[in-house]
Amino acid sequence: MRNIVYTGKGGVGKTTIAAATALKAATMGYKTLVISTDPAHSLGDSFDRELGSSPVAIADNLYGQEVSVYGDLSLNWEIVREHFAHLMEVQGIKGIYVEEMGVLPGMEELFSLSYIKKYNESDDYDLLVVDCAPTGETLRLLSIPETFGWMLKLMRNMEKYVVKPLIRPISKRVGKLHDVVPEEDVYNQVDHLFSSVEGIIDLLSDGSKTTVRLVMNPEKMVLKETMRALTYLNLYGITVDQIVVNRVLLDEVDGKFLSEWKEIQKKYLDQIDRTFSPIPIIQVPFFRQEVVGLDMLEKVGEIVYRDSDPLDILYREEHVNIKKQDEGHYIMKLRAPFIFDNNMEANIVQVGELMTVRIGNYQKGVILPAFLAGLRVSSANYKEKWLVVEFKKKEKDATKSE
Ligand SMILES: Nc1ncnc2c1ncn2[C@@H]1O[C@H](COP(=O)(O)OP(=O)(O)O)[C@@H](O)[C@H]1O
Ligand SMILES: [Mg+2]
DSSP states (O other), X not given: XXXXXXXXXXXXXXXXXXXXXXXXXXXXXXXXXXXXXXXXXXXXXXXXXXXXXXXXXXXXXXXXXXXXXXXXXXXXXXXXXXXXXXXXXXXXXXTHHHHHHTTGGGGHHHHHHHHHHHHHHHOXXXXXXXXXXXXXXXXXXXXXXXXXXXXXXXXXXXXXXXXXXXXXHHHTTHHHHHHHSOOHHHHHHHHHHXXXXXXXXXXXXXXXXXXXXXXXXXXXXXXXXXHHHHHHHHHTTOOXXXXXXXXXXXXXXXXXXXXXXXXXXHHHHHHHHHHHTTSOEEEEEOOSSOOOSHHHHXXXXXXXHTTSOTTSOOOOOOOEEEEEEETTEEEXXXXXXXXXXXXXXXXXXXXXXXXXXXXXXXXXXXXXXXXXXXXXXEEEEXXXXXXXXXXXXXXXXXXXXX
């Protein structure tokens, strides 16, 4: 199954382009499901149809769904979260654990991503179009599976090191015992949750199946946010195969007010070309009326795809590249465009086989292949949109890294 994911700044036209893409694909004969994971659902409004939390038929081959974050998974998660919060409270655990557990409330969003996995496993559709929340939330979401794996370890360890040794002292207060020893259920839930989200990043970063299309408008703030989005998506190994520039004022637009806007847009359109090329960029005009309903969406779909197939992978890109230089000397390149343009800080920490790359507000753990794990990072530089990390043999008297 092919997955096309739309994100971008709030209000730029993500839902519109996602809906138009789904409609175009369905018209071409692909069985298509479009889901919205933005809690502020507007997919139904775009199609001018009532949608629900399970797929609803919209047209031939076309189904739509507005994912509810209050589904089963988040309910289960709530049980788990409460249990651990309570456990820590009873044990008087404070400090870092409690702080880390504080990130849990936002986890509901993750479960919207679990639908992507579910539909990919079921193979009921040829195409899944995902209308995501604005970039900030979407990126935070992508960083969660990492956090989640870590969290699960923490929980398992808590069971081992915190719960068990404390059963004895607690047994003096028998009445409280059931409060503290986890119901078997909780661990089943943790496993269930974990298996539901496990592999989402793998699926999303499989560029032969999943690509992200970034929707933007020709404006300064939007350009900046789109650049940052591309940096972070590349960090997670996710392929962006198209940039859709929406609400472009056409040449025939007249009137003084609008022609001034047209000039401003022209400046940013040039900049967008320079910034994102060679990723394909497509422009969608500013229509005289709102884009609502199948007829308007069909028009948009024709503009975006003309004779091309929406399911095509429009651009392929390598995100990691490792080259041997010498015996015990390798260069690893990680794609991370625009770090400097946006004044983002980058740093790399290696502990054995785990290398953590942090850029701006996000970080990613990379499990190094065996032939690199025994070496050490000796230098890291930034060259033409790539982080270049050099690995050399560990030497007792190795000089300090550059
Ligand atoms: N090219 C366009 N011309 C005119 N109106 C548009 C265009 N693209 C989107 N719209 C309208 O702008 C509003 C916001 O679009 P939407 O797709 O919901 O944005 P987002 O999902 O990014 O928040 C909607 O009312 C939509 O009909
Ligand atoms: Mg939307």
